Amino acid sequence: MNFNDMEPAVPKVNKQTVSYLSTRFAEVGLNPNKRHGQNFLIDMNLLNMIASSAQLNRNDVVLEIGTGMGSLTGIFAQQAGQVITVEIDQYLHQMASEELEPFDNVLMLKQDCLKNKNSFAPEVIAAVQEHLAAVPGRVFKLAANLPYNVATPIISNLLRSEIVPETMTVTIQKELGDRLVAKPGSKDYGSLSVWVQSICDTRIVRVMSPKVFWPRPKVDSAIIHIIHRPEKRATIPDLGFFHAFVRAMFFHRRKYMRSVAVSAFKGQLEKQHVDEVLQACEHGPETRTEQLPIPVMQELCEAFRQKLIEVTGDPKPKLANQ
Numbered sequence: 423m424n425f426n427d428m429e430p431a432v433p434k435v436n437k438q439t440v441s442y443l444s445t446r447f448a449e450v451g452l453n454p455n456k457r458h459g460q461n462f463l464i465d466m467n468l469l470n471m472i473a474s475s476a477q478l479n480r481n482d483v484v485l486e487i488g489t490g491m492g493s494l495t496g497i498f499a500q501q502a503g504q505v506i507t508v509e510i511d512q513y514l515h516q517m518a519s520e521e522l523e524p525f526d527n528v529l530m531l532k533q534d535c536l537k538n539k540n541s542f543a544p545e546v547i548a549a550v551q552e553h554l555a556a557v558p559g560r561v562f563k564l565a566a567n568l569p570y571n572v573a574t575p576i577i578s579n580l581l582r583s584e585i586v587p588e589t590m591t592v593t594i595q596k597e598l599g600d601r602l603v604a605k606p607g608s609k610d611y612g613s614l615s616v617w618v619q620s621i622c623d624t625r626i627v628r629v630m631s632p633k634v635f636w637p638r639p640k641v642d643s644a645i646i647h648i649i650h651r652p653e654k655r656a657t658i659p660d661l662g663f664f665h666a667f668v669r670a671m672f673f674h675r676r677k678y679m680r681s682v683a684v685s686a687f688k689g690q691l692e693k694q695h696v697d698e699v700l701q702a703c704e705h706g707p708e709t710r711t712e713q714l715p716i717p718v719m720q721e722l723c724e725a726f727r728q729k730l731i732e733v734t735g736d737p738k739p740k741l742a743n744q
């Protein structure tokens with residue numbers, strides 16, 4: 423074998439065990455911070471399962487939210503082209519910097535990944551864009567053990583950002599996972615189910631008990647795999663309007679569709695206009711939103727949008743909550 427042809431050695435990652443984590447925290451005199459959802463995965467098989475479910479390769483730019491101690495980051499860095507990892511906690515950022523020093527394909531950002539509830543931090547988006555542009559053909563993926571308190575805005579805002587990940591492979595609360603895969607009529611079916619499934623395919627990879635985390639959370643967790651489907655997205659004429667429509671329609675999920683629609687379009691459409699739209703819908707005004715399949719929801723949204731265009735003359739109408 424010609425030794426010049428050999429790949430450079432891949433740096434190793436520390437095993438994230440309870441004793442490793444508690445020692446590291448004790449060294450700096452700190453405890454995991456509940457407010458930031460600091461529950462570390464202590465099962466190496468599951469850490470590897472997140473990476474293998476994300477199907478990483480050297481073409482990928484991986485965004486990780488929540489560097490933590492850097493163990494999952496290191497596994498991603500061994501497989502991906504570039505990892506961008508974001509950590510809000512300055513002490514963890516510092517500790518992880520030491521762990522990740524041997525990797526030259528990891529960019530660490532010390533900041534909140536969200537600008538606010540409705541948008542992603544522009545610095546994070548800019549860093550991803552820069553690394554995608556650096557090499558032609560690069561693919562953007564999100565992979566992480568997400569902080570549970572901000573998992574919904576992270577997923578939801580990324581789907582509306584200018585750079586949508588091809589896949590998202592993340593650990594979240596099981597209850598949120600159930601909502602992301604829920605079907606019409608089930609108790610978990612809601613605005614998030616409709617919004618995400620309208621533009622993506624969703625699948626629960628694995629349910630996990632609190633035992634695989636340190637400290638243990640109070641609830642079960644799940645690894646979820648979300649695949650962005652641009653062909654689904656292309657069938658929605660105005661994505662912002664659709665997002666606002668779905669949220670408005672599920673605001674009172676148990677009420678009849680007519681009364682929900684009347685209040686959603688208050689000040690924009692008369693009751694008579696709402697009735698005209700609903701008469702054309704096969705499910706009728708006495709259906710509850712929670713029973714509507716996604717294609718019907720999309721059809722209904724478009725019918726209301728067209729009615730608003732007709733009534734207001736505005737070619738790009740907005741909903742009150744948009």
Ligand code: SAM
Nearest residue numbers: 458461462463488489490509510534535567569
């Ligand atoms: N990746 C590590 C692991 O797998 O063990 C840690 C995951 S822990 C569930 C979530 C991490 O996200 C914590 O380190 C926490 O400090 C960080 N975090 C919480 N909110 C954040 C935010 N808004 N932006 C960036 N990081 C955040």
